[in-house]
Amino acid sequence: MLYFIEQFLNGVQLGMLLFLLAAGLTLVFGIMDLVNLAHGSLYMIGAYFAATFAAWTESFVLGAVLAVIAALVVGMALEVVAIRRLYGRDHLDHVLGTFGLLLFFNELVRLVWGPAGLTLSLPSPMLSAVQVLPGLYYPVYRLVIIAVTLAVALFLYVLIMRTRLGMLIRAGASNREMVGALGVNIKLLYTLIFALGAALAGFAGLMQAPILTVQIGMGENILIAAFVVVTIGGIGSIRGAFVAALLVGLADTVGRTFVPDLLHRFLSNAAASGLGRGLSSMMIYLLMALVLIVRPEGLFPATRK
Amino acid sequence: MADAPLLEVTGIETSYGLSRVLFGVSLKIETGEMVSLLGRNGMGKTTTVRSIMGLTPAAAGSIHFAGKEIRLLPAYRVAKLGIGLVPEGRQVFPNLTAHENLVATAANHRGANAGRDRIWTIDTVHALFPRLAERAGSMANVLSGGEQQMLAIGRALMTNPRLLILDEATEGLAPLIRDEIWHCLHRLRAAGQSILVIDKNVEALTRIADRHYVVERGRVVWTGSSAELANAPDIQHRYLGI
Amino acid sequence: MNDALQTWRVGLVDPRAVINAAVLFVLALVPVYAAAVGDPFTITLFNRIIILAMAALSLNLIMGFGGMVSFGHAAYLGIGGYAVGILAKEGVGSGLVQWPVAVAASALFALVVGALSLRTRGVYFIMITLAFAQMIYYVAIGLDRYGGDDGLTIYRRSSFDALLDLNNKTLFYYLCLALLLASIYLVWRILNSRFGLVIQGARSNDRRMRAIGFPTFRYKLVCFVIAGAMCGLAGALLANHTNFISPAMMHWTRSGDLIVMAVLGGMNAMFGPLIGAMAFLLLNEWLSRLTDYPDLILGPLLLLVAIYVHGGIDALIGGGRRG
Numbered sequence: 090m091l092y093f094i095e096q097f098l099n100g101v102q103l104g105m106l107l108f109l110l111a112a113g114l115t116l117v118f119g120i121m122d123l124v125n126l127a128h129g130s131l132y133m134i135g136a137y138f139a140a141t142f143a144a145w146t147e148s149f150v151l152g153a154v155l156a157v158i159a160a161l162v163v164g165m166a167l168e169v170v171a172i173r174r175l176y177g178r179d180h181l182d183h184v185l186g187t188f189g190l191l192l193f194f195n196e197l198v199r200l201v202w203g204p205a206g207l208t209l210s211l212p213s214p215m216l217s218a219v220q221v222l223p224g225l226y227y228p229v230y231r232l233v234i235i236a237v238t239l240a241v242a243l244f245l246y247v248l249i250m251r252t253r254l255g256m257l258i259r260a261g262a263s264n265r266e267m268v269g270a271l272g273v274n275i276k277l278l279y280t281l282i283f284a285l286g287a288a289l290a291g292f293a294g295l296m297q298a299p300i301l302t303v304q305i306g307m308g309e310n311i312l313i314a315a316f317v318v319v320t321i322g323g324i325g326s327i328r329g330a331f332v333a334a335l336l337v338g339l340a341d342t343v344g345r346t347f348v349p350d351l352l353h354r355f356l357s358n359a360a361a362s363g364l365g366r367g368l369s370s371m372m373i374y375l376l377m378a379l380v381l382i383v384r385p386e387g388l389f390p391a392t393r394k
Numbered sequence: 395m396a397d398a399p400l401l402e403v404t405g406i407e408t409s410y411g412l413s414r415v416l417f418g419v420s421l422k423i424e425t426g427e428m429v430s431l432l433g434r435n436g437m438g439k440t441t442t443v444r445s446i447m448g449l450t451p452a453a454a455g456s457i458h459f460a461g462k463e464i465r466l467l468p469a470y471r472v473a474k475l476g477i478g479l480v481p482e483g484r485q486v487f488p489n490l491t492a493h494e495n496l497v498a499t500a501a502n503h504r505g506a507n508a509g510r511d512r513i514w515t516i517d518t519v520h521a522l523f524p525r526l527a528e529r530a531g532s533m534a535n536v537l538s539g540g541e542q543q544m545l546a547i548g549r550a551l552m553t554n555p556r557l558l559i560l561d562e563a564t565e566g567l568a569p570l571i572r573d574e575i576w577h578c579l580h581r582l583r584a585a586g587q588s589i590l591v592i593d594k595n596v597e598a599l600t601r602i603a604d605r606h607y608v609v610e611r612g613r614v615v616w617t618g619s620s621a622e623l624a625n626a627p628d629i630q631h632r633y634l635g636i
Numbered sequence: 637m638n639d640a641l642q643t644w645r646v647g648l649v650d651p652r653a654v655i656n657a658a659v660l661f662v663l664a665l666v667p668v669y670a671a672a673v674g675d676p677f678t679i680t681l682f683n684r685i686i687i688l689a690m691a692a693l694s695l696n697l698i699m700g701f702g703g704m705v706s707f708g709h710a711a712y713l714g715i716g717g718y719a720v721g722i723l724a725k726e727g728v729g730s731g732l733v734q735w736p737v738a739v740a741a742s743a744l745f746a747l748v749v750g751a752l753s754l755r756t757r758g759v760y761f762i763m764i765t766l767a768f769a770q771m772i773y774y775v776a777i778g779l780d781r782y783g784g785d786d787g788l789t790i791y792r793r794s795s796f797d798a799l800l801d802l803n804n805k806t807l808f809y810y811l812c813l814a815l816l817l818a819s820i821y822l823v824w825r826i827l828n829s830r831f832g833l834v835i836q837g838a839r840s841n842d843r844r845m846r847a848i849g850f851p852t853f854r855y856k857l858v859c860f861v862i863a864g865a866m867c868g869l870a871g872a873l874l875a876n877h878t879n880f881i882s883p884a885m886m887h888w889t890r891s892g893d894l895i896v897m898a899v900l901g902g903m904n905a906m907f908g909p910l911i912g913a914m915a916f917l918l919l920n921e922w923l924s925r926l927t928d929y930p931d932l933i934l935g936p937l938l939l940l941v942a943i944y945v946h947g948g949i950d951a952l953i954g955g956g957r958r959g
Binding site: 118124126171174175178180181182183184185186187188189190191192193194195196197199200309313316317320324364365367368370371374377378381385 | 699705752756759760762763764766767768770771774775776777778779887888889892895896899900903929930931932934935936937938939941942943
C-alpha cells in the first residue's frame with residue numbers, strides 16, 4: 090500500500106513536470122497554430138543554464154532563477170528571429186523549420202558545453218527525505234517539485250483567467266484576426282506567449298535536472314510525452330494540459346511499476362523484464378488512443394471560432 | 395473652410411488570392427455622419443470594410459483616416475487610430491464571458507490630443523444595452539443571437555472609436571431585436587458617432603443614415619442622400635433587388 | 637494541410653526531367669567513380685542515400701500525394717530491419733525468406749495502424765501514427781534477446797545463394813538502385829491509375845470523393861499499406877547495408893528525417909524524395925567534413941528552406957508551387 094502511494098506521488102511529480110512542458114506547447118499550438126519541435130530544446134537549455142549558473146553562483150535557487158530568465162530571453166529572441174516567420178504556414182513547414190532548430194540547438198549545446206553533459210546538484214536541505222506517512226519516506230526535492238509546479242500552475246491560472254493579458258490570450262486562441270482588428274498588437278502578444286512557453290519549458294528542464302539528467306538531446310524523449318499530453322488535454326487548453334499531464338504522469342509511472350510485476354506472474358523472468366519495459370512505455374500511448382476514441386478533440390478542446 | 399473627411403477611400407483595388415474583388419471603390423465619411431454601403435451579397439461590401447481595416451489589404455488606391463494614409467497599416471494600427479469594427483457574423487469571443495468580451499480589448503482610441511475622456515465605459519455600455527449587464531457572467535457562446543450582436547457592438551464601442559463600422563449587424567435577428575439595434579444606432583448617431591453601416595434593410599437605413607453608397611461587382615455605382623435614395627426606386631430595384 | 641487547388645506532377649514528363657536524368661546518371665556512375673579514385677566510402681554514402689530515398693519515397697506516397705502526414709514512418713524501417721536481423725540471428729539467413737517477411741510484417745503493421753489511425757485527421761493523425769511508432773520503438777528496446785537498446789549486429793547479409801552475393805559492395809549498390817527505380821516506377825503507376833487519382837482527390841476534398849461514391853477510407857488504407865510495405869523493404873536493405881539493427885532506426889527523429897527529406901525535395905515531385913535525400917545526406921556529409929559542428933549550419937539551412945522555399949528544392953528547379 091505504501092509502495093503504491095509512493096509511486097502515486099512519483100506519478101504526480103512526473104505529471105507536474107510534463108504540465109510545465111505541455112503548457113507552453115499547448116499555448117503556442119493553440120494560439121499561433123504552430124507545431125514546435127524545438128520546444129524540447131528550450132527544456133534542455135533551461136537545464137544547461139541552471140547547471141552553469143548554479144555552479145557560478147554556488148546557489149541552486151539563484152541558478153534556477155537566472156536560468157528561467159535566460160530561457161525567457163532565448164525564447165523571445167527565437168520568436169523574433171525565426172519562429173514568427175513560420176506563422177500561417179503549413180504544419181509541415183513548421184516541422185521542417187523547427188526540426189532544423191532542434192538540430193541547431195543540440196549542436197550549439199555541444200559546442201558550448203561539450204558532449205559530456207552536466208550535473209546539477211541540490212542544496213543539502215533538499216537532499217533528504219521526509220516522512221509523509223507512517224513508514225513512508227519521500228524525497229524532499231520531489232515534494233518541492235510538486236509544490237513549486239502547483240504554484241506555477243496557480244500562477245498560470247490567475248494569469249489566464251483573471252488578467253487582461255489572459256483574456257487576450259484566450260480570445261486570441263479562438264479568433265486572432267478579431268483581436269488584431271480591435272487594436273491589440275498581435276505580434277507582441279505572440280512574442281510574449283512564446284517567451285512564456287520557453288520559460289516554462291526551461292523551468293521544467295532545470296527542475297528535473299537534479300533527478301534525471303542534463304545532456305544533449307534530453308528534450309527529444311520528453312517532447313513526445315508532452316505532445317501526447319497536449320493531444321489528450323485538448324489543443325490550446327491549459328486546464329486540459331494540467332489534467333492530461335497528471336493522467337499521463339500517473340499512467341506512465343503505474344505502467345512502469347506494475348506492468349512488469351504483472352508480467353512476471355505469467356511469463357518467464359527474461360521475457361517479462363524485456364517485454365515489461367516495452368509495454369510499460371506504451372501506457373501513455375494507449376491512454377491517448379483511448380481518450381481520442383471517446384473524445385476525438387481531447388478532454389477540454391478550446392472553443393474555436 | 396471645410397474639414398477634411400474623417401474617412402476618405404479613393405479607388406481601392408483588392409483581391410482574394412488571384413481573384414479581384416474591388417475595382418476602384420471610392421467613398422468618404424464626414425465626422426458625425428452615418429453612411430451606408432448597400433448592395434447584394436458578394437458585391438464587395440465586406441471586402442471594402444476589410445480593406446479599410448487592413449485585414450485584407452488593398453493593393454492599390456488610398457485610404458485616408460483622420461489625416462493619415464492607412465492603406466498599408468496592419469489592422470491593429472488602424473484600430474488604434476480610431477476605427478471600431480463590428481464584423482459580419484458578430485464574432486464574439488466564445489470562450490470569454492460577456493463582461494470579458496467587453497473589457498479585454500477596451501481602450502481609448504478617440505485621439506491622443508486633448509486627452510479626451512472615454513465616453514464608453516462598462517457602465518455606459520451597460521446603460522445602452524441593459525441585457526449585457528444581466529448576462530455579464532455568461533460565456534459569450536451561450537448568448538442569443540441578439541445578445542451576441544449587442545455584445546459585438548458594445549465591444550467595439552469600448553474601444554472608443556472615432557468611426558464605428560457595422561457589417562450586417564441585423565442579419566438573422568428577430569424583428570424585435572432588429573428594431574432594438576436600429577434604435578441603438580439612432581441614438582449613437584444622435585450622440586455624434588460617425589458610423590459606416592452595411593445592411594440590407596434599406597427602409598431603416600434611409601430613415602437613420604445620411605448618405606448611401608451602392609456597390610455592385612466591386613464598384614460604386616450610385617451614391618446619394620437618403621432622400622435621393624428614397625426617390626429612386628429604380629436604383630433600389632436594379633441593385634438591391636427590391 | 638493544403639486543401640486549395642493544386643497542380644500535381646504525376647509523371648516523369650516535365651521540364652525537370654533533365655535534372656532527374658542527371659541525378660540518375662550520377663547515381664549510376666558512383667561505383668565507377670569510386671573505383672577510379674579508390675574511395676569505396678562513396679559507394680557506402682550513396683547506397684545509404686538510395687535506401688533512405690526509397691523510405692522517403694514511400695512516405696511521400698501517403699504524405700505528399702495522399703495528404704496523410706505520418707510521423708511514424710521510421711517504424712517500418714525498423715520492422716523491416718528487425719525482420720532481417722531476427723531471422724538472421726535465429727539461423728534463417730536466406731533473403732528469399734527474410735525479405736518477404738520484412739515486407740509482410742511491415743504491411744501488416746501498416747494495416748493495423750492505418751485501420752486505427754485513418755479515422756482521424758490533421759494533427760491527431762500525426763500524433764497517433766507517432767504513438768504507434770513509439771510503441772514499436774519501445775518494444776524493440778525491450779527485446780533483450782535481439783540486443784535491446786544496444787542493437788544487434790548482423791554478421792551475414794541476406795543470402796540469395798548463387799544468384800546474388802550481397803557482400804559485394806557494388807552489386808548491393810546496384811541492387812538497391814534498381815529497387816529504388818522500381819519503386820519510383822511503381823509510385824508513378826499508382827498515381828496515374830484510377831486508384832491514385834482517387835487518393836489525390838481525397839486529399840483535396842475527401843467528402844466530395846465519398847459523395848461521388850468512392851470508399852476513400854479503403855483507398856487510403858491500401859495506399860498506407862503499400863507505403864508501409866515499401867518502407868519495410870527499405871528497412872531490410874538498410875539492415876543489410878549497415879549489418880546492424882537497433883531501436884534507434886525507429887526513433888521519432890528518424891521519422892522526422894524522412895519528413896525533412898520529402899519536404900526538402902519537394903512533395904509534389906516524383907523525384908522529390910530522392911533529391912531531398914541526396915541534398916540532406918550529402919549536405920550533412922559535406923558539412924561534417926567542413927566542421928566539427930555541422931548542424932550549426934544544417935539546422936538554420938533547413939529553417940531557411942522552410943521559411944523561404946515553398947515547395948522544396950523541386951520548386952527551386954522550376955516545379956509547380958504547392959498550392
